[in-house]
Amino acid sequence: MLITIDAQSGRPLFEQIAAAVRLAVVRGEVAPGERLPTARDLADSLELNVNTVLHAYRELRDEGLVELHRGRGGRVSTKAAHDFEQLRNQVHALRTEASRLGVGTGTLAALLTEDER
């Protein structure tokens, strides 16, 4: 799991942390049931306020991706992280097909983010 923080990007810091954890879970870098670093530890590593990390963790808990236990830190929810394997395979297939057709990743991203007509 890689969490990168850019204070200048304008994106809220808690959102940057939450996005990184989401990506790590979907990619399978953190297994269901695995412990997340304690908020204090993570805040220390990233030179952030511990409340910023807790904000991110609460956000992920509300999404059902993380279970929070008082005093014991967070865990990746065993319920939430079930069928990402297939999604990963499909993303891989998508990338392969795009690169075969010479469609750049920018175009591919636009295809995914823009509404279908």
Added chain:
Amino acid sequence: MTTEESAANARPINRRRRAVLLGAALPAAEIGLAIALIAAWIPRLPDPLALHWGLDGVDRVGGLSGLLVPMVVVGALLCLPLMVGSVLARRGMRRGIIGLSAGMTTMFAGMTLGMVAVQLDAADAYSVGQPGAAIALPMLAGLAVGAIAAWLAGPDAPAPTVAPIPADAARMPLPTGGQAVWIRTLPTMPLLIPAVAVAGLLALGIVLGIQTGSWWMLLPAIVVALVLVLTLGWRAQVDRTGLTVRGLIGWPRFHLPADEIVQAEVTEVNPVREFGGLGVRAGHGNTLGFITRKGEGIHVQRTQERAVVVTIDDAARAVALLNTLAERTRPPSAD
């Protein structure tokens, strides 16, 4: 991190003196104490002495020399080199050897003493009970004393470098002033063999317990099982402070400060050839290994010709981030 900083700010520890005290003086004192006690006990011991126990009790007897000579020979072959090694060892192996020396001697001196102590005031050698506690307790004491001695021996002296990270080393693009952390659990070790070993020890302890009524021999099985639990769920973390590897409960913990990193590289680990097996291992030339499988890992070159190897997935990003964060600890280049 904070504990290390406060330790560094406090009075610097004298590693040389601690090595002599913990690795040589303490073991020598233990051996001396054991010899003195046994000598004082001679009038209270049966003659001949019980030398060996089978399932049905004592099955071999002999003089005091028959008990002491094998112990002294094994002790001298094992403990003396460790005592000398404790005083001579530098860097990588220092803590391990000091712990081994203090622990081994405690165990040997304790067992010798224990086997004599169980015979105090016995009518004759064949009436002496099973020496279960005399074997199990020194084993426990040896582990505890060894762990405490290794801990007291202290971490290596800080050895920061200002040398730039090589230009061809992998980097991770980070925004200026941006921060990053990379965390990953080490691959699970194959646990079949250690689990079988624990089961075997447990079975042995139970059989001996039923046969002799002495349940002390369950203790080694429990200790080994606990040590096995300590090896589960290790994780590696890369952040601005450097590389940290720690166990499931946050302990044991190993930290390599960012300012001591010379260069990090992706590596392919061959556990048997490079480290002689799996686990926390000493490899060739001051290399410390956290080895849980054959394959992908990171190799971090540290100052003073030391290195750390960790088997881990996603090694490429870990290495790139380590080099980038280590570079931040270096003074800006002149040009």
